[in-house]
Amino acid sequence: MTSIKQFQVTFDCAEPERLARFWCEVLGYVVPPPPEGFATWDDFDRSLPPERQGSSFFCVDPSGVGPRLYFQRVPEDKVVKNRVHLCVRVGTGLVGEERLAALEAECARLVPLGAVRVRLLRADGVNESCLVMQDIEGNEFCLD
Structure with missing residues (x-):
C-alpha cells in the first residue's frame, strides 16, 4: 500500500484570490511566486482565456509543512454546512480560562479580516472549548 x-x-468559492489571501492572513501562509516568465500573478491571469481568468488561486505554508490550499471558483453559492472544515489550532495544550483567552484573542484578530464569530463551544469534560467561526465566504472553521 502506498503512503500519501x-x-x-480545495475550497469551492466565488472569489478565489480574495479567499486565498484571507486564509494567508489566518494561517501565516504565503502566495508563491508566479510561474516563470510572469512578473505577477495578474500578468499570468491575463494570459489565460477569458473564461479561466480569476478561476483559481492558491497559497502555501512557507515552512513547507502544511498542505497547499487551492481555491476554485464555482458558479453556485454555498448553501449548507460544510462537510469538512479546518480547525485552526491556537489553543493546543491550553485548558480552562487560558485556552478561552487564546481563542478570544485569535477571534479578535480575525474578525477585522472579515471572519464571523458563530458560537463558543465550551469544554464538556471530553472536548476542550473551541470557537466556531466563518470565513469571508461563509465557510465554517474552528479556533481550536
Whole structure:
C-alpha cells in the first residue's frame, strides 16, 4: 500500500484570490511566486482565456509543512454546512480560562479580516472549548 505524503485542501468559492489571501492572513501562509516568465500573478491571469481568468488561486505554508490550499471558483453559492472544515489550532495544550483567552484573542484578530464569530463551544469534560467561526465566504472553521 502506498503512503500519501502530501495533500492539498480545495475550497469551492466565488472569489478565489480574495479567499486565498484571507486564509494567508489566518494561517501565516504565503502566495508563491508566479510561474516563470510572469512578473505577477495578474500578468499570468491575463494570459489565460477569458473564461479561466480569476478561476483559481492558491497559497502555501512557507515552512513547507502544511498542505497547499487551492481555491476554485464555482458558479453556485454555498448553501449548507460544510462537510469538512479546518480547525485552526491556537489553543493546543491550553485548558480552562487560558485556552478561552487564546481563542478570544485569535477571534479578535480575525474578525477585522472579515471572519464571523458563530458560537463558543465550551469544554464538556471530553472536548476542550473551541470557537466556531466563518470565513469571508461563509465557510465554517474552528479556533481550536
